[in-house]
Amino acid sequence: MAAEQVWEQPEFYDPTPQDFNAYGGGRRRKAVLVLSLLWGGTLALHWVSWGTWVVWALTTVVGWRVLRLLWGKTLPEAAPSLAGETSLPSVTLLVAAKNEEVVIERLVRSLCQLDYPCYEVWVIDDASTDATGQILAELSPHYPQLRVRHRVAGAGGGKSGALNEGLRLSQGEIVGVFDADAQVSPDLLHWIVPLFQQAQVGAVQVRKAIAPGPANWWLQGQRVEMILDAFLQQQRRRWGGIAELRGNGQFVRRTALNRVGGWNEATLTDDLDLTFRLQLDTWDIEFLFAASVMEEGVTNFRALWHQRNRWAEGGYQRYLDYWRPWLFWPWGGWKRFDTGVTCVSQYLLPAASIPDSLLAIWGKHPPLLWPLTSVMLLLFCGSTWRGLSRLEARSPWQLLGESLRAMLYMTHWLPVMAAMMVRVALRPKRLKWVKTVHVNPGE
Numbered sequence: 001m002a003a004e005q006v007w008e009q010p011e012f013y014d015p016t017p018q019d020f021n022a023y024g025g026g027r028r029r030k031a032v033l034v035l036s037l038l039w040g041g042t043l044a045l046h047w048v049s050w051g052t053w054v055v056w057a058l059t060t061v062v063g064w065r066v067l068r069l070l071w072g073k074t075l076p077e078a079a080p081s082l083a084g085e086t087s088l089p090s091v092t093l094l095v096a097a098k099n100e101e102v103v104i105e106r107l108v109r110s111l112c113q114l115d116y117p118c119y120e121v122w123v124i125d126d127a128s129t130d131a132t133g134q135i136l137a138e139l140s141p142h143y144p145q146l147r148v149r150h151r152v153a154g155a156g157g158g159k160s161g162a163l164n165e166g167l168r169l170s171q172g173e174i175v176g177v178f179d180a181d182a183q184v185s186p187d188l189l190h191w192i193v194p195l196f197q198q199a200q201v202g203a204v205q206v207r208k209a210i211a212p213g214p215a216n217w218w219l220q221g222q223r224v225e226m227i228l229d230a231f232l233q234q235q236r237r238r239w240g241g242i243a244e245l246r247g248n249g250q251f252v253r254r255t256a257l258n259r260v261g262g263w264n265e266a267t268l269t270d271d272l273d274l275t276f277r278l279q280l281d282t283w284d285i286e287f288l289f290a291a292s293v294m295e296e297g298v299t300n301f302r303a304l305w306h307q308r309n310r311w312a313e314g315g316y317q318r319y320l321d322y323w324r325p326w327l328f329w330p331w332g333g334w335k336r337f338d339t340g341v342t343c344v345s346q347y348l349l350p351a352a353s354i355p356d357s358l359l360a361i362w363g364k365h366p367p368l369l370w371p372l373t374s375v376m377l378l379l380f381c382g383s384t385w386r387g388l389s390r391l392e393a394r395s396p397w398q399l400l401g402e403s404l405r406a407m408l409y410m411t412h413w414l415p416v417m418a419a420m421m422v423r424v425a426l427r428p429k430r431l432k433w434v435k436t437v438h439v440n441p442g443e
Contacts, residue, residue, distance in 0.1 A: 018259060018260055018261060018277070018280075018281055019261070020260055020261055020264070020277050020280075020321075020322070021261060021264070021266070023321045023322050023324065023325065024264070024266050024267075024321045027317060027320045027321070027424070028424065028425065028427075030320045030323075031316075031320060031421070031424045031425040032425045032426075034320075034421075034425075035351065035421060035422065035425040038348055038351055038352050039351075039352070039354070039355050041352075042352045042355045042356050042359075042368075042369075043355055043359070045368055046356075046359050046363075046368055051368060052368065055368055055369060055371060055372065056371060058344070058372065059371040059372050059375055061341070062341055062344065062345055062372060062375055063375045065337075065338070065341050066375055066376075066378060066379045066382075068239055069232060069235040069236065069239060069379070069383075070235075070378075070379065070382040070383065070386065072235060072238060072239050073238075074231075074234065074235065074238065074289075074386075074390070075234055075237070075238050075289075077288065077289060077290045078194075080187050080190030080191040080194075080291070081190060081194070082190055082193065082194070088116075088117060088118060088193065089118075089172075089173040089174055089193065089196065090118045090119065090120075090171060090172045090173050090174075091116065091118065091119035091120075091172045091173070091174045091175075091176060091189060091193070091251075092119070092120050092121075092122060092166075092170035092171065092172025092174070092175045092176065092254075093111055093119060093120070093121045093122065093172075093175075093176045093177075093178060094122050094124065094163055094166040094167070094170065094175060094176065094177050094178070095107065095111075095121070095122070095123045095124065095177075095178050095179070095180060095182075096124050096126055096159045096162035096163055096166070097123055097124065097125055097126065097128065097132055097180045098125075098126040098127065098128050098132075098162075099128045099129060099130045099132060100128070100130075100132050100180035100181075101128075101130040101131040101132050101135060103180050103181045103296075104123070104132050104135050104136065104180055105135055105139060106183070107178070107180050107181070107182055107183075108121070108123070108136070108139050108143060108146060110182065110183050110184055111145075111178065111182075111184065112143040112145050112146060113186055114184070114186055114188060114189055115186045115187055115189070115190065116189040116190075116193075119145060119172065119189065120145050120147055120170060120171070120172060121143070121145045121146050121147065122147045122148075122149065122166045122169060122170050123136055123146070123147070123148050123149070124149050124151060124162040124163070124165055124166045125148060125149065125150045125151065126151050126155070126159075126161075126162045127150075127151050127152060127153040127154075127155065133148075133150055136148045147169070147170075149165060149166065149169060151165065156265070157265035158265065159263075159270055160262075160263035160264055160265040160267065160270040161265050163177060163262075163263045163270065164262045164263050164265065167254075167257060167262055167263075172254065173253070173254050173255075174192070174193065174196055174251055174252070174253060174254065175251065175252050175253075175254055175257060176192070176249075176250070176251045176252075177247065177248070177249075177250050177251075177252075177271075178248055178249065178293065179247065179248040179295055181211075181295050181296045182248055182249065182293050182294065182295055183211065183293070183294035183295075184249075184293050184294070185291075188206070188291060188293075191206070191288055191290070191291040192204050192206070192251050192288075192291070195286050195288075196251075196253060198284075198286075200282075200283065200284045201253070201283070201284050201285075201286055202252065202253050202256035202278045202281075202283025202284060202285065203245060203250060203251060203252040203253065203256065203274075203278055203283065203285045203286070204250070204251045204285070204286045204287075204288060205233070205243060205244070205245050205246050205249060205250050205251075205285065205286070205287050205288070206249040206250075206251075206287075206288045206291045206292055206293050207226065207227075207230035207249075207287075207288060207289050207290075207291065207292040207293075208226045208229075208230070208246055208248055208249060208292065208293055208295055209223070209226055209227075209292040209293070209294050209295070210222045210223040210226055210294075210295065210296070210297040211294045211295060211296050211297070213296065213297060213299060214299055216299060217409070218297070218298065218299060218300060218301060218304055219297045219299060220405075221405075221406070221409035221410075222297040222298070222304075223297070224384055224387075224388070224402060224405070224406045224409070225406065225409065225410065227384065227387040227388055227391060228380065228383035228384045228387045228406060228410075229246075229383075230287065230289050230387060231289065231383050231386055231387035231390070232379075232383050233246075233287045234287045234288075234289050236338055237284075237285070237286065237287055240332075240334035240335070240337075240338065241334060241335055241337075241338025241339070242275070242279050242285060242335050242338055242339060243285045243286065243287035244271075244272060244275045244285070245271040245272065245274055245275045245278075245285065246271055247269070247270065247271035248293055248295050249292075249293030250271060250274075252274070252278075253283075256278055256281070256283050259281055259283075260274070260277035260278060260281050261277070264277070267314055267317055267318075267321075268310050268313050268314035268317065269310065269311060269313075269314025269315060269317075272311075272314050272315045272318055273314065273317070273318055273321075275318075276318045276321075276322050276326070277322075279331060279332075279335060279339075280322060280325045280326065280329055280331050281331075282331050282332070289390065304412070305412075305416065308412070308413065308416045309416055309419070309420055312347075312413075312416050312417050312420040313420050313423075313424060315346070315347070316347055316420065316421065316424065319343055319347070326339065345372070345375075345376055345379075346413075346417060347417055347421060349369065349372055349373065349376065350413070350414045350415070350416075350417035350418040350421070351417065351418050351421040351422065352369060353367065353369060353373070353414065353418060354418055354422070356368055356369045373414075377407050377410075377411075380403075380406060380407045380410040381403045381404065381406065381407040382403070384399075384402060384403040384406040384407070385399050385400070385402075385403045388402055388403075
């Protein structure tokens, strides 16, 4: 498939790649420093007379941002259409697959039925030891868009390494990434491609949705979590902040990928790392709420705990790796503010709650950080309400019930984040990619 350069590059575009890999050293040392300052600062707030005022000042800043996200108008999304387009960009869809025999056929059939004239599907078989390679070989003659690459054992780089290999082999001007359990609608590219007509847009993420499965608390919680997350990401973009890539269902401009050096092979979460690289290089990321990609959820707490720990550590690694460009590069004041508030609320607050809770128990008084925690619970509840109301027709009482349940479910992130920040500071560096185990769709 011949790639065609259809739209102009943004005025700022410089083909010289940024060396983002130079910022990835000393994570454990940085994590120890952050945790020491955080816990020391929390202790100090308990001891000084004006500590409560500091907490309320911080709560005011974070609360203002939260209220703006919750009550701000949402972005309108036009119906998908490629009508009138005489020249369309070529698209590459990449899938890094390792031991995915139970879902790989369904994935190929889903991706190869898209309504788009010029696209290719690359499946990078990352040294699978099951029947994944054999199934792909049997499918290849039936789907002219399908390309398969088999990596040798020990090729390195995990999922990011597989994606980078696919990037080198492929030709599409727009590069999409899917997990092996993805399911998409035929008109998906009708939603995606028009957004890349904006020269500043470096990537687009579609909303993730949880596929139907056993009726249990964890799957229901993940279903609602994906909705509230999509609402928040789009609102962050709408009000001057950033939207984050979510891996499955992300689309990236090839020239932007080349600029930032592709996917980072020394991170646990390639999507979150790429988000920072693109934003620091002044590309924009759009987030689509109406379009979605279906994926499987995890069905028990143990699997959820391990998955969320990986997501948490990978997200935190971005701040440890890129703190210098995050602070000093001219990539946008509101975006810096938005990611700063996210860092405080998602990572620092849960870790600070450890000494705060211990001191509260010892002193027999409420935790000092309770106002900040309350604001975050409000964010979970309000985002669920607004996100669900965009997708489903429900009564206010039903929305309230779902929102309160989502708020309770989302509290699992507090121990996940706190434990992760302590772990990365105390334990020697480890880089281990763990894939989500998928199940047979017929089971």
